[in-house]
Amino acid sequence: MRRSLPLLVQLRVMKPLVVFVLGGPGAGKGTQCERIVQKYSYTHLSAGDLLREERKKSNSQDGELIDKCIKEGAIVPVEITIRLLQRAMNEAMKADAQKNKFLIDGFPRNEDNLQGWNKAMNDEADVAYILFFDCDDETCINRCLERGKSSGRTDDNRESLKKRIQTYQQSTKPIIEQYQKMNKVRRVDASRSVDQVFEAVQKIFDKDASF
Template sequence: MIVGLLRSLSAKVPSAVPRIALTMKPQVIFVLGGPGAGKGTQCTKIVEHYGYTHLSAGDLLRYERKRPDSEFGQLIDSYIKEGRIVPVEITINLLRKAMEKTMTENENKFRFLIDGFPRNLDNFEGWTRDMDGKADVKFVLFFDCSNEVCIDRCLERGKSSGRTDDNRESLNKRLIETFLQCTRPIIEQYERQGKVRTIDASHSVDEVFNNVKKILDKEG
């Protein structure tokens, strides 16, 4: 069944994804870091202080996964439970629709934090292919944190989040198979372009945000 859904995705998503026909191109900051690095927490504070719109790739996928009439909910569910990356066509479709909706409702809301994307080479190439000339990537905000701290934070979060992927087995897969093997090379690629701003995420929330503010006050 999953193979059939992937074939359906390949056939249908490109024609179903609307083009952003707006006067202002989205201005994007990619927010990357391992699970538990504090991306969501810091994005919330950035939104409060700087007026960005926060789009979490993971949250969009989880919402779509639960949507009763979603054609790809089962596929997304399978990938998330296994700690694997959802096909890029689905993720870009959701991100593009969310940006278009935001900018259509308020033309001044054109600055976006995209959290948890791109997570591998396929994501990077998909974004470049589908969004080239349609959105400007300002830089990558990379929250750097040790594996041990990330896992401890996620296990604590899992006590109240209800997320099925906040368990040690899924976390190890996400850190080792997904983040270290797949996302790190993307960060390195953006570093070669001079587009990475690295934050030590092992400190307290307020300490980390103080360092974020220094970057955004200068470049954001």
């Protein structure tokens, strides 16, 4: 009888397979990721959610800095974000070594993020492509303001949103353009209804079913 591999060996064999999910604040990334998880058995990791959870921890050495960055619409230092993402992936695969497909939502957000990821994770994970939810700024702002009525998020206000969108346009769009040159961007018109957007998403994932 063939003996099963020890868990640590399995984790090394099963390298994480990653789809980066990018788009402006309010583009619907989180909503669509929930649907992808349900249909395609990916694990959804939101860089923003991980950072928000970390800043709430009383024993976190990075909580104060994360809080300041979020309130100012700035980008958290890449080392912190990657450490949280890597920890979350390791925990997910420790619980189930076969669940090695991840949606990483809201990352990489700038060139520093990308270089940091390549340095730390190039041999640790494979990136298939960027799933890009393309949505105009005004629609994004209105969605976030509506969400802010019930979300409790301190950054769902017009002032913070303008800063976040400016950061997105200046820092994140160039990352998407880089991946586009490598033919590794899958664009979705995110200005439409949730169901219409997911129809487009399904076509992408069904076509890339081998990943």
